[in-house]
Amino acid sequence: MNKYLNSNQTNCPAWFNEGLEHIWLPYTQMKTAPPPAPVSHTDGVRIFLEDGRILIDGIASWWTACHGYNNRHIRSCIESQLKKMPHVMFGGLVHQPALKLAKRLTSKMPSSLNRVFFSESGSVSVEVALKMSIQYWVNNGYPKKNKIIGFLGGYHGDTFGAMSVCDPEEGMHKLFRGSIPDQYIMKLPQTNKDIEEIEFFLSNNASKCAAMIVEPLIQGAGGMVMYDDEVLIRLRNLCSKYDILLILDEIFTGFCRTGNFYAFESAEITPDIVTLSKALTGGTIPLAATVASKNIYDAFLSENAEFALMHGPTYMANPLSCAAANASLDLFEIEPRLEQVYKISLQMSEELDCCLTIPGVVDVRVKGAVGVVELEGEIRIDWLREKFLQELVWIRPFRNIVYLTPAFTISEQDLSTLTSSIYRVVSSWSQKK
Ligand SMILES: Cc1ncc(COP(=O)(O)O)c(C=O)c1O
Structure with missing residues (x-):
C-alpha cells in the first residue's frame, strides 16, 4: 500500500x-x-470508513459531537428548518431560531451576560471578543487600553487576532512576527508567587490592557492543562481590581465538558465576555457565539454611528445552525448529560490510572469528560495515530498528549475499549522507545 x-x-x-x-x-x-482515512458515514460514537472498518470515536470530532453523531432530534430540527429557510442575511433581518437561541444561551449565564453576537467559527468569536474589548475602552475614552493578556499554553484559534493571544509556540508567533499584534502572554498562575507576578505586571501596565483571555479550568489544544476554580477566582479579582475585562473562552469547555454546563459556573464568577462554539450545535453545523455583558453592550450605544460594533460575518446566525443549536440545548435539557459526564469521569479515572505504571508516562489526569495521558519526550505522532487506527479506535494524540473527549452518550463498554486501547498503544510506544 x-x-x-x-x-x-x-x-x-x-x-x-x-x-x-x-x-x-x-x-x-x-x-x-x-493519507487521511476516507469516511463514508457516522453514527452514535462510530465512524464508518469507506474500506469497511468501523472506528470507535474517542474525541467526538474535535470535541463537538457531544450527543454522538447523527442524533435524530438534531437532524429532524435541521430538516424542518431547511424546508422553511436555510439562510437569510442577519443585517436588518432576524429570525426565530437565532433570537430563541440567544435567549436560551444567556438564560444559563449570570443575568449581566445578556447579549449574543453570532459568528461561524470559534476563532471568529474570539476575534469579536477582542474587538468588543478594545472598542469598549475606545468608546469609553481610553483608546490606549488596547492590549490583551493571554497565557502560555492557551489556544484560542488560528485567525490573526486569536493567534496573537495563543501560546507563542502554538500560535506560531515567530513565523508571523510583525504580522500579528503584540500582546502580553503570561504564565498561567499556579502559585501565590505567579499571582503576585501578574499583579505586579498589572499595577504597572493595566492602563495599556483592555482584557485578559483564558480558557476556564482546562487549556485544551495547548496541552490539556487542568487547573482549579481558585485560579479563575483570583484572575477575576485581579481583572476587577485593575479594570480589565475578563474574556472566558468556553469553546472547548462549554456545554458540560468539564462537569458544569459552563465551566466557569463552578468558580461562581461572572466574566465580562464568553465565547462559545464546538458543542454548541452538537457537532453538526458551524456556529459560534460571543456573549457580552450589559455593561459592555451599553458602551456601544450612542447617537454617534462610529460607536457601533462594525462586524458582521455573512453567514452569522445561520438559521440551520441556530436550529441545530436549539435542538442540542433541548437534549441538554431532556437527557442526563451532567450525570453522564460524571460517570465518564469516574470511569476514565479508574481505567486510565494504570497508564501511570508505563515507563515514559509522566501524568494521567481527568476533569469532567476529558481524560489525558501525558507522555515524556519527543513523540512520533504518526506512529501513535496509526497504532490507534489498527486498534479500530479514533484517538488523535497531539504533541505528547494522548487524550479522550468522547461523546457524553458513549456506553461503558465503548469507553472501556478506548481506555484499554490507550493502555496497549502507550505500552507498545514505551517498549519501543
Ligand atoms: C478554546 C478554543 N478556542 C478557540 C478555538 C478555535 O475554534 P475554531 O477551530 O472553531 O475556529 C478552539 C479550537 O480548538 C478552542 O479549543
Missing part, C-alpha cells in the same frame, strides 16, 4: 484519489503525512 498522502491509494474510491490531489489538509505536512 502506498504510504504517503501525495501518492495514489489502491483500495479507496475514485473520488478519494482524484480529490486528494486538490485538497489542502489542516495541520498537515502534505509532503510526508500518511
Whole structure:
C-alpha cells in the first residue's frame, strides 16, 4: 500500500484519489503525512470508513459531537428548518431560531451576560471578543487600553487576532512576527508567587490592557492543562481590581465538558465576555457565539454611528445552525448529560490510572469528560495515530498528549475499549522507545 498522502491509494474510491490531489489538509505536512482515512458515514460514537472498518470515536470530532453523531432530534430540527429557510442575511433581518437561541444561551449565564453576537467559527468569536474589548475602552475614552493578556499554553484559534493571544509556540508567533499584534502572554498562575507576578505586571501596565483571555479550568489544544476554580477566582479579582475585562473562552469547555454546563459556573464568577462554539450545535453545523455583558453592550450605544460594533460575518446566525443549536440545548435539557459526564469521569479515572505504571508516562489526569495521558519526550505522532487506527479506535494524540473527549452518550463498554486501547498503544510506544 502506498504510504504517503501525495501518492495514489489502491483500495479507496475514485473520488478519494482524484480529490486528494486538490485538497489542502489542516495541520498537515502534505509532503510526508500518511493519507487521511476516507469516511463514508457516522453514527452514535462510530465512524464508518469507506474500506469497511468501523472506528470507535474517542474525541467526538474535535470535541463537538457531544450527543454522538447523527442524533435524530438534531437532524429532524435541521430538516424542518431547511424546508422553511436555510439562510437569510442577519443585517436588518432576524429570525426565530437565532433570537430563541440567544435567549436560551444567556438564560444559563449570570443575568449581566445578556447579549449574543453570532459568528461561524470559534476563532471568529474570539476575534469579536477582542474587538468588543478594545472598542469598549475606545468608546469609553481610553483608546490606549488596547492590549490583551493571554497565557502560555492557551489556544484560542488560528485567525490573526486569536493567534496573537495563543501560546507563542502554538500560535506560531515567530513565523508571523510583525504580522500579528503584540500582546502580553503570561504564565498561567499556579502559585501565590505567579499571582503576585501578574499583579505586579498589572499595577504597572493595566492602563495599556483592555482584557485578559483564558480558557476556564482546562487549556485544551495547548496541552490539556487542568487547573482549579481558585485560579479563575483570583484572575477575576485581579481583572476587577485593575479594570480589565475578563474574556472566558468556553469553546472547548462549554456545554458540560468539564462537569458544569459552563465551566466557569463552578468558580461562581461572572466574566465580562464568553465565547462559545464546538458543542454548541452538537457537532453538526458551524456556529459560534460571543456573549457580552450589559455593561459592555451599553458602551456601544450612542447617537454617534462610529460607536457601533462594525462586524458582521455573512453567514452569522445561520438559521440551520441556530436550529441545530436549539435542538442540542433541548437534549441538554431532556437527557442526563451532567450525570453522564460524571460517570465518564469516574470511569476514565479508574481505567486510565494504570497508564501511570508505563515507563515514559509522566501524568494521567481527568476533569469532567476529558481524560489525558501525558507522555515524556519527543513523540512520533504518526506512529501513535496509526497504532490507534489498527486498534479500530479514533484517538488523535497531539504533541505528547494522548487524550479522550468522547461523546457524553458513549456506553461503558465503548469507553472501556478506548481506555484499554490507550493502555496497549502507550505500552507498545514505551517498549519501543
Ligand atoms: C478554546 C478554543 N478556542 C478557540 C478555538 C478555535 O475554534 P475554531 O477551530 O472553531 O475556529 C478552539 C479550537 O480548538 C478552542 O479549543
